[in-house]
Amino acid sequence: MNFHTRKWVKPEDLNPNGTLFGGTLLRWIDEEAVIYAIVQLGNPKVVTKFISEINFVSSATQGDIIELGIKATHFGTTSITLTCEVRNKITRKSILTIDKLVFVNLDVEGNPVPHGKTEITYAFAGDRP
Numbered sequence: 001m002n003f004h005t006r007k008w009v010k011p012e013d014l015n016p017n018g019t020l021f022g023g024t025l026l027r028w029i030d031e032e033a034v035i036y037a038i039v040q041l042g043n044p045k046v047v048t049k050f051i052s053e054i055n056f057v058s059s060a061t062q063g064d065i066i067e068l069g070i071k072a073t074h075f076g077t078t079s080i081t082l083t084c085e086v087r088n089k090i091t092r093k094s095i096l097t098i099d100k101l102v103f104v105n106l107d108v109e110g111n112p113v114p115h116g117k118t119e120i121t122y123a124f125a126g127d128r129p
Contacts (some may be wrong), residue, residue, distance in 0.1 A: 019059035052100035
């Protein structure tokens with residue numbers, strides 16, 4: 001799993017207990033995962049269909065730097081399935097895991113459409129569709 005996105009936990013990201021608010025973390029994950037799916041499928045019209053059980057295993061506090069790891073695990077006809085781990089950048093301690101996030105490839109009318117992908121691809125700076 002590659003960890004490319006990093007977030008700095010700031011005061012506005014905290015809950016009343018002084019730890020990272022789960023809703024903020026889930027927003028960051030959904031955004032990172034959909035960007036990953038868009039890059040892999042080569043289509044900006046991708047939507048979140050399903051997120052499996054979310055396992056919070058530890059917390060983050062103000063000043064922590066966390067990193068989000070996303071990896072494709074399965075390509076369906078119109079979908080892509082990802083897995084996610086969030087960890088503390090400095091200690092490498094796991095904060096959260098999600099086994100399954102499913103995104104669906106859409107056409108211009110918003111209907112599921114086959115994407116034709118079967119394996120992970122990477123976009124590099126300067127590549128053009």
